[in-house]
Amino acid sequence: MTSNTAINYRERAYALLKADADKIVKLIQVQMDNLTMPQCPLYEEVLDTQMFGLSREIDFAIRLGLVDEKDGKAILDQLERELSNLHEATVKKRG
């Protein structure tokens, strides 16, 4: 069950999920740079929707057996840390 093709799918799944997580960080960065308030309900809504979409993708990859549960959780955890840092930096800059 670890043929070349299986490894390719696993690697591709992981790379796609990481790329999608990075896209969320970039999107939030743009929002932070352009909205006056990070507490804006629109910001929360966009973030919630994006996080939900990514978590569905990760869950699907786990159920397929392409991504381990702990790796999927690690992608979400790292994204949350990055967003939290971004949020903090923005609040400080405006301080």
Place this chain on the structure above:
Amino acid sequence: MTSNTAINYRERAYALLKADADKIVKLIQVQMDNLTMPQCPLYEEVLDTQMFGLSREIDFAIRLGLVDEKDGKAILDQLERELSNLHEATVKKRG
């Protein structure tokens, strides 16, 4: 690229997506049976969220190369037809 493992992943991806689409139909059926109004905003919101989640899963499977674009579209189209029939049947029953 069509080893047994690749075929297994493709079949599993398709089966998971179909199962998730069926789950949405069942969820909406329960909502129809228990809510007084199919026009209820909660109903719309649950449906939108579920459709968005499924479409993200399908899109992910297509990008992975596990599901063909036309098959992914067919799953969503069929789900939409089933939901539309369900909606119509409920409205008639209450007529």
